[in-house]
Amino acid sequence: MKASCEIAIVGSGFAGSLLARILARLGYDVILLERGTHPRFAIGESSTPLANLSLERLALRYGLEDCYALSTHGRWLAKYAHLRRGLKRGFTFYRHHPGRAFENRGLDSERLLVAASPDDSIADSHWFRADVDHHFVREAVAAGVDYRDNVSLTIADFSSARAELSGSRRGENFSIRASFVIDASGPGGFLARQLAIPSGLDATLTRASLIFGHFDDVRLMADVVPDLPAGPYPDDWAAVHHVLDEGWMYSLRFDSGITSAGFLLTPHGRASLRADGQDATTLWQQLLARYPTIGEVFAKARPTMPLAFRPLIQHRLTRAAGERWVLMPHAYAFVDALFSTGIAWALRAVERLALMFEAVARNGRIPLGAALERYEALLRREADQIDRVVAGAYKAMSSFDLFCAQAMFYFGAVSFAEASQRLSPDDQVAWRGFLGVGDAVLEDLPRESLQRLDRTLSLRGSVEASGARDDFTRWIRSAIQSRNVAGLADPGRHNLYPVDFDALIAAHDLLGMTRRHVIAMLPALRGSPRPATAPASVKGPIPPSLFT
Numbered sequence: 211m212k213a214s215c216e217i218a219i220v221g222s223g224f225a226g227s228l229l230a231r232i233l234a235r236l237g238y239d240v241i242l243l244e245r246g247t248h249p250r251f252a253i254g255e256s257s258t259p260l261a262n263l264s265l266e267r268l269a270l271r272y273g274l275e276d277c278y279a280l281s282t283h284g285r286w287l288a289k290y291a292h293l294r295r296g297l298k299r300g301f302t303f304y305r306h307h308p309g310r311a312f313e314n315r316g317l318d319s320e321r322l323l324v325a326a327s328p329d330d331s332i333a334d335s336h337w338f339r340a341d342v343d344h345h346f347v348r349e350a351v352a353a354g355v356d357y358r359d360n361v362s363l364t365i366a367d368f369s370s371a372r373a374e375l376s377g378s379r380r381g382e383n384f385s386i387r388a389s390f391v392i393d394a395s396g397p398g399g400f401l402a403r404q405l406a407i408p409s410g411l412d413a414t415l416t417r418a419s420l421i422f423g424h425f426d427d428v429r430l431m432a433d434v435v436p437d438l439p440a441g442p443y444p445d446d447w448a449a450v451h452h453v454l455d456e457g458w459m460y461s462l463r464f465d466s467g468i469t470s471a472g473f474l475l476t477p478h479g480r481a482s483l484r485a486d487g488q489d490a491t492t493l494w495q496q497l498l499a500r501y502p503t504i505g506e507v508f509a510k511a512r513p514t515m516p517l518a519f520r521p522l523i524q525h526r527l528t529r530a531a532g533e534r535w536v537l538m539p540h541a542y543a544f545v546d547a548l549f550s551t552g553i554a555w556a557l558r559a560v561e562r563l564a565l566m567f568e569a570v571a572r573n574g575r576i577p578l579g580a581a582l583e584r585y586e587a588l589l590r591r592e593a594d595q596i597d598r599v600v601a602g603a604y605k606a607m608s609s610f611d612l613f614c615a616q617a618m619f620y621f622g623a624v625s626f627a628e629a630s631q632r633l634s635p636d637d638q639v640a641w642r643g644f645l646g647v648g649d650a651v652l653e654d655l656p657r658e659s660l661q662r663l664d665r666t667l668s669l670r671g672s673v674e675a676s677g678a679r680d681d682f683t684r685w686i687r688s689a690i691q692s693r694n695v696a697g698l699a700d701p702g703r704h705n706l707y708p709v710d711f712d713a714l715i716a717a718h719d720l721l722g723m724t725r726r727h728v729i730a731m732l733p734a735l736r737g738s739p740r741p742a743t744a745p746a747s748v749k750g751p752i753p754p755s756l757f758t
């Protein structure tokens with residue numbers, strides 16, 4: 211183990227490895243320290259269009275051919291078929307009720323499908339994290355990162371001149387001096403402990419427990435509930451969400467046949483199931499028995515790993531950066547898997563940190579005060595925003611029409627961001643806030659939505675209840691109107707939303723573009739054009755296949 215480096219990154223999930231590799235590309239001397247080994251299981255698998263946009267931008271800016279390929283399902287299959295993944299065409303939601311099979315009521319079924327891509331070739335993917343994270347580590351090593359696994363770090367000392375990390379590896383003690391430390395340890399919370407960063411969880415709204423695993427032989431919902439009206443894509447090739455009385459369940463199907471699935475239980479759900487003290491398998495079976503259609507889907511499923519239970523998945527810190535250190539999003543905060551925000555948020559932070567280091571690569575080498583404060587302030591607002599959007603969705607789960615309306619905020623915000631980032635890209639895109647943060651129209655809506663949901667739900671059981679729910683739906687529709695480029699919140703769609711280019715073209719003025727300009731830019735929705743030459747800032751060989 212060397213005695214010094216410029217940047218030490220703790221944690222080799224995809225975020226730590228990718229950032230390590232980019233910094234090495236920029237000419238930094240980087241060490242990447244991992245407490246475990248690869249390949250290893252990791253949770254958090256379902257990617258999204260905004261995640262893929264970040265991946266593509268990183269690819270094109272730093273000459274990372276694999277990132278470009280992995281940013282669409284078609285390119286992934288063509289070039290990296292050995293890395294397991296699953297086709298994700300969109301977000302599928304079903305509302306189930308205890309003791310009752312999911313009811314096929316045609317277009318009135320409690321079912322919401324929102325397409326994220328128009329076809330399979332440019333679709334998103336679920337990442338089989340054991341393969342994908344291992345790949346990113348190998349690429350980091352190939353780019354010159356000094357990667358060490360099986361590391362047990364015990365001390366992080368910060369002075370105004372440097373940081374010092376100490377610990378042991380395979381029985382040998384070591385100590386490394388670094389100019390800067392990046393904590394990518396996720397919920398491992400390395401710097402949270404070392405710097406005694408106070409928790410900020412008390413000020414947040416979302417709470418959930420988790421039972422999860424990977425399974426073989428999970429049936430398709432389309433086979434268990436046949437003849438549902440055709441949606442914009444096959445229901446099961448998506449991030450499938452089963453909304454329940456006790457919380458919700460995710461089900462992500464990999465192309466290899468394995469399915470990743472987990473129940474997220476609210477404190478109320480956990481109490482009503484008397485979950486405490488039960489083992490994960492018993493709890494899992496109890497939930498399958500309670501929801502017959504899910505029970506059928508998983509009737510023959512065989513876990514490929516022991517089922518696991520986590521009593522609380524949320525964490526949140528009060529600091530995300532300081533002198534000579536910074537936290538990646540997953541080390542700073544985690545809210546919930548609903549709406550798959552984690553990968554996109556992590557990759558956005560990789561972009562921001564890479565830009566911060568790029569800006570000082572010739573002068574100073576490490577980001578200082580104002581840059582770190584900007585990073586921290588944005589992360590804080592974004593963590594709050596994710597929390598409010600998810601907390602609103604949890605509140606709305608009791609009534610599927612409210613839930614669908616609340617979900618329209620998420621889909622409105624991300625589809626507007628995707629369209630504007632793809633159609634009018636600029637160098638500052640990475641610094642735009644996530645989920646409407648910094649957007650004068652969108653930023654405050656989740657807060658208002660929470661208040662409106664409370665009022666609406668307080669009328670439950672009264673004669674005004676149904677009218678209040680309709681009012682909420684109408685309010686969301688009008689609140690997102692000036693950002694609605696995807697034809698969302700349209701009752702005529704019966705909760706089945708394809709990717710609608712006509713709606714996008716019709717919404718050209720919302721994007722500040724002429725109709726003709728939007729039409730001319732439509733090919734950009736299938737992938738960013740590749741640059742003709744290699745980016746100047748990057749050192750080392752760049753795969754020629756990346757460039758036109």
Ligand SMILES: Cc1cc2nc3c(=O)[nH]c(=O)nc-3n(C[C@H](O)[C@H](O)[C@H](O)COP(=O)(O)OP(=O)(O)OC[C@H]3O[C@@H](n4cnc5c(N)ncnc54)[C@H](O)[C@@H]3O)c2cc1C
Pocket residue numbers: 220221222223224225226243244245246252253254255256257361363394395396397398399400420472523538539540541544546547550551552553554556
């Ligand atoms: C139930 C659940 C479902 C999720 N589903 C989704 C989803 O569908 N889509 C989505 O976008 N996001 C999802 N997420 C979020 C997603 O998991 C995270 O955003 C993602 O894992 C962040 O990646 P990362 O590389 O920053 O951190 P991690 O994947 O957490 O990696 C951290 C790494 O640091 C290492 N480490 C930890 N402590 C130390 C230490 N002290 N020293 C050295 N190394 C250390 C760990 O071994 C690990 O390799 C989900 C999260 C949960 C909990």
